[in-house]
Amino acid sequence: MTEPATTIPHSGAIPAQPGPRDVADALPGRPGGTVEPENTVAAGTSVIPGAGPSASRPGERATLRLRDSDDGEPARYAPEWLQLREPADAAARSYELLDPLRIRLANLPGRADGLVIHDIGCGTGSMGRWLAPHLDGAQHWVLHDRDPYLLHFAAVASPRSAADGSHVTVETRRGDVARLTPDALSGASLVTASALLDVLTREEIGVLAAACAGAGAPALLTLSVAGRVEPTAPHPMDQEITEAFNAHQRRDGLLGPDAVTVAAEAFAEHGATVKLHPSPWRLGPEQAALTEQWLRGWVGAAVEERPELARRAETYLAERLEACAAGELRVVVQHTDLLALCRPVGGAG
DSSP states (O other), rough: BBOOOEEEEEEETSOOOOOOHHHTTSSTOOOOOOOOOOEEESTOBOOOOTTTTTTTSOBBBOOOOOOOOOTOOHHHOHHHHHHHHHHHHHHHGGGGHHHHHHHHHTTTTTTTGGGGEETTTTTTTTTHHHHHSOSSSSSEEEEESOHHHHHHHHHTTOOOBOOSSEEEEEEEEEEGGGOOOTTTTTHHHHHHHSOOOOOOOOOOHHHHHHHHHHTTTEEEEHHHHEEEESSSSOOOEEEHHHHHHHHHHHHHGOOGGGGHHHHHHHHHHTOEEEEEEEOOOOOOOOHHHHHHHHHHHHHHHHHHOOOHHHHHHHHHHHHHHHHHTOOOOEEEEEEEEEOOOOOTTTSSS
């Protein structure tokens, strides 16, 4: 499942906590966080890897690769995209699910010893930066990802303290969610993930649910796409692009917008109490850079799925980008957060 864990103690040897911009600035060969375009959506346009269709595998989202690469090279995907979306993710995640989660965590046996939180597919660690300051008590975060490049940034940029000022520590583990076991989560107080479920298959979600249930750990799984997009000034092509994009997300057995429903059923089958709450991105003039990249990726994936849309989609994209640049475009991109309160090991609670 994993390579040996790397523990990162918070000491003088760790640089001061970088923010998202600092993470981008630290990228090799990319001074100042300069983005090196790799994918094109239409003539003369570019998209940050992760915001659009993968150049290497149709149907694969480039912010996270869960399977082995064909060429044997480690998966390295753009922290720039994760950096760009982090503020919108933080604003979107459901605070309504935090209260039932806090109640469960407060009643855990051995709670006084602190929380052990596993972040699956952690990317650059945005989930920890959002959640750790909302939970009281000492926390030890175990960051899981296939990509050592992203794990490095997640560890360096991890939060230092909990809501009440308690200490937060972190370790990293390379591994694949498809091989996750209850043993790997033994002792976990909580399992988290962000923007993960929709890039999994039904089998992989079953593995995740079984591992959490077997360990008796609740799971907070945020920002799964819901398949619904609501732009201002509706356009006749909105629905066509949405349907083609959703079909693209379902390629190769991935669940895309069906993931939350499948995950809720999988956790319920293991006896968990499941709570869902909307967590929409609300993009406006203040998020113009993110909106632009999201638009290019959204339309690009739709055209990759349905090439016959290309000519009309190019015009559509140009109109939407013009409105975005003018500060006139607002878009609600629907996501869903899931909290699964698995039965504690031993059946209590």
